[in-house]
Amino acid sequence: MEKKTSGISVMDVVLLVLSLAFFLGVLFVFDPCGPKEDGGWMTCHWAGRAVSGVAGAVAVTALIHFFAGDGRVKMGLDLAILPMALLAALIPGRLIGLCMMADMRCRSVMAPAVTVFSVLLIAAAVIDLLIRRKSL
Amino acid sequence: MRFASTLALKNIKRKPGRSVIMILLAAFLAFSIFAGSLVVLSLRNGLASYEARLGADVVVVPYEAQTKGALESILLQGIPGYFYMDESAMEKIRGMEGVEIATPQFYLASAKAGCCSVALQLIGFDPETDFTIQPWIQESYSGTVGYGDVIVGNHVSLPLNHSLTFYNQELRVVAQLDETGTGLDNAVYASMDTVRDVIKNAESLGFRYLGKVSADKAISSVMVKVADGYSTEAVMNDINVHVRKVEATQSKSMISSIAAGLSNVSRIITLLTVMIWILAIVILAVVFVLIANERKKEFAILRIVGASRQMLSRMLLTESALISAVGSVLGVGLAALVAFPFTDLIRTRLNLPYLLPDAGTVAALVLGALLASVLAGSLSSAVSARKLSRNDAGLVLREGA
Amino acid sequence: MSLLELKDVSKIYGDLHALDKINLKVDTGEWVAIMGPSGSGKSTMMNIIGCMDKPTSGEVLLDGVDISRESAKSLTRIRRDKIGLIFQQFHLVNYLTAVENVMMAQYYHSVPDEKEALRALARVGLADRAKHLPSQLSGGEQQRVCIARALINYPELLLADEPTGNLDEANENVVLDIFSQLHKEGTTLVVVTHDPEVAEVAQRTVTLGHGKIISDKLNEGFKE
Incomplete structure (x- = not known):
């Protein structure tokens, strides 16, 4: 089977930038609530950790995608990003609980931001897939 | 009909940079009007809700x-x-x-x-x-x-x-x-x-x-x-x-201070939206004029081949409508992606009662925003479309030759 | 009845008489060459016959209809329906393929039909270059696409302005062969040229000079 070499496309950059922004964002920008008065952590803290883990995995996948030479490999990596992004979206509030009050940081800042990034990542991966499918 | 859309698509694809800019401009239009009106409507809804929940005519608290x-x-x-x-x-x-x-x-x-x-x-x-x-x-x-x-x-x-x-x-x-x-x-x-x-x-x-x-x-x-x-x-x-040792207040006055806050925010949002619209439409119109100039020769050829002025205008309008439509959907989609999940954050930042309108109203808003931006985007091409189709075909071709 | 008739047609720009009381008849199925040096008025005549310009005075009858009195809008329609135009410069839309360029002419006339367009390209020997862009075609091939496009709506009159002016000899011959073929099929051809060799292959040569017809004779060497 002929190996199709692909240069770096716009979507490669988009995926990489999005996933890095997601990963760094969960850690520093839209992080969950701080520690309790007694120093312990609330459940949302662990939700944030889990999301950052998944986001890290997505970022690594996007990095590999960026440097991959074969168009079909890139398509496979796009497919891999889809369930990961979905997982990230399901963690806050569904798989791991968040705080009780809606105005708490984890619910008003982190959860929506995770939703936004997940949607954007899924959209980007799907767009990349469709573009590459056409040129197959 | 298929041929017409094939033509429009070909034109859009051959200048991807320019098409992207136009799509983004249309997206801006749609984003600003949808997000802006959603926030204003939510504020009004929130105020009505606040008033309803307050319920009382006079509120009495310890002095x-x-x-x-x-x-x-x-x-x-x-x-x-x-x-x-x-x-x-x-x-x-x-x-x-x-x-x-x-x-x-x-x-x-x-x-x-x-x-x-x-x-x-x-x-x-x-x-x-x-x-x-x-x-x-x-x-x-x-x-x-x-x-x-x-x-x-x-x-x-x-x-x-x-x-x-x-x-x-x-x-x-x-x-x-x-x-x-x-x-x-x-x-x-x-x-x-x-x-x-x-x-x-x-x-x-x-x-x-x-x-x-x-x-x-x-x-x-x-x-x-x-x-x-x-x-x-x-x-x-x-x-x-x-x-x-008590203090009585009319709920009316409690509400009016919030209403004042609401109209301030409303005014700022409206101002921003209007500014964005003017800017975006002007830029779009300029881009269309540039397009018209660049395609003078092409249009002259088409006139020779038998296109009437109407047909050429319609061709340009189809292209601009298509681009505006794509951009508008993008704009509304992004606005929704930001405005809905972040509702709680918006409320806390604005520090005003804020309640999203019901699904029917939101749907109407989406449609309205889409229509408005598609129209605005399409109409910005209208002037250059007219100008273009008026060019004397024979003259242009001889100039080009 | 003649297909094309010019009666006392003049075109005056200020003091200049580009055309001075021209009288000309072209019958259906004729192949006429209009020759003359630059400034002789042949371009002006081309524009008037091709419905791109109107005479200052006189009548221009195309298929019995006086097109000198028509509005710009109906001139466009007449041009589209009855006349096929070919120019010296190959006026093709540069981002459309050969077949799409031919379909453009169909599109404005009635309905774009890819099969018909491909047939038209086959007539000029370009069936295998249908999906190429103008930039991928040689000068001769581009001109042939223009010919196919000019023919697609079965015009009554094929009007060519220096069709071989930008072509080398080999391609010139190819185009003239196509003209010959079209003439045999019954198409009326009017070819404007400054090149006597191009005029020679036509059935009849009309020579212009300073806006007037100097000579109008049948070409002896013409082969049916």
Whole structure:
């Protein structure tokens, strides 16, 4: 089977930038609530950790995608990003609980931001897939 | 029809950079108008909700410096607070002329260490006389609120039948209220008996909230409904003059300060949206003029081949409509992606009542925004389309030759 | 009745008489070459016959209809329906393929039909270059696409302005062969040229000079 070499496309950059922004964002920008008065952590803290883990995995996948030479490999990596992004979206509030009050940081800042990034990542991966499918 | 769309698509694809810019401009149009009107509508909806939930004509609180502010914080921002007075004030108010109903409310804030990681507001009401909270409860719960039952506001996530412990008093969640977009969403509600026992427990645990007032006689506020035919202002003044150590305010004035805040924000949003629209449309029009110049020769060829001026104008309009449509969908999609998940954040930042409109209104808004931006985008090409089709074909070709 | 008739047609620009009381008849099925040096008025005549310009005075009858009095809008329609135009410069839309360029002419006339367009390209020997862009075609091939496009709506009159002016000799011959073929099939051809060799292959040569017809004779060497 002929190996199709692909240069770096716009979507490669988009995926990489999005996933890095997601990963760094969960850690520093839209992080969950701080520690309790007694120093312990609330459940949302662990939700944030889990999301950052998944986001890290997505970022690594996007990095590999960026440097991959074969168009079909890139398509496979796009497919891999889809369930990961979905997982990230399901963690806050569904798989791991968040705080009780809606105005708490984890619910008003982190959860929506995770939703936004997940949607954007899924959209980007799907767009990349469709573009590459056409040129197959 | 297929050929026409093939032509339009070919033109859009051969200049991807330019097409992307035009799509982004259309997206800007759609984004700004959708997001802007969604926020303004949500603010108006929130204010209406605030007014409805306030319910009373006159609100009476203990006469201390911070009290009115504390009440507004409770109602608006959901910041827990408490203050107390003796219920004899309420008895006096009940006997006054023009007062149809006077019902007490009781506010208590939980200690952080108790049930929750943050202080939770507990609001008690009298099931016999209440006319503001119970109607709201009935919208989502048909049972009665018995002793030990608690109804949680929409922003408090607790499962039904969950047990909530306030100062060693166990309470049971029986229902959750619909959203109001105000601070009332952050509170939990129980009957007066329940709340009085809770505060007795608090006192026995060493928390001194009541001051000089006894637990059995303490209330935090009185909500007054003015009888028909009486002026609210007159009743308010009456209370202020005749009942000692209290302060009565018309709910109207509480609302008007918020309404002022709302119109400020509204005005800023409208201004921003108008500026964005003017800018985007101007840039789009300029781009279309550039396109028209670049395609002079092509259009001359098409005229020779037999295209009428109308057909050429229509071709350009089809292209611009297509680009505007794509951009508009993109813009509305992005706006929705930001505006809906971040509703709570927007509310806290604006510090105003904020309630998303119902699904039907939102759908209408989406359609309206799409239509408006597609129209605006298409029309910005209208001028250059006319100009282009008017060019003398033979002349252009000879110039080019 | 003649297909094309010019009666006392003049075109005056200020003091200049680009065309001075021209009288000309072209019958259906004729192949006429209009020759003359630059400034002789042949371009002006081309524009008037091709419905791109109107005479200052006189009548221009195309198929019995006086097109000198028509509005710009109906001139476009007449041009589209009855006349096929070919120019010296190959006026093709540069981002459309050969077949799409031919379909453009169909599109404005009635309905784009890819099969018909491909047939038209086959007539000029370009069936295998249908999906190529103009930039991928040689000069001769581009001109042939223009010919196919000019023919697609079965025009009554094929009007060519220096059709081989930008072509080398080999391609010139290819185009003239196509003209010959078309003439045999009954198409009326009017070819404007300054090149006597191009004029020679036509049935009849009309020579212009300073806006007037100097000579109008049948070409002896013409092969049916």
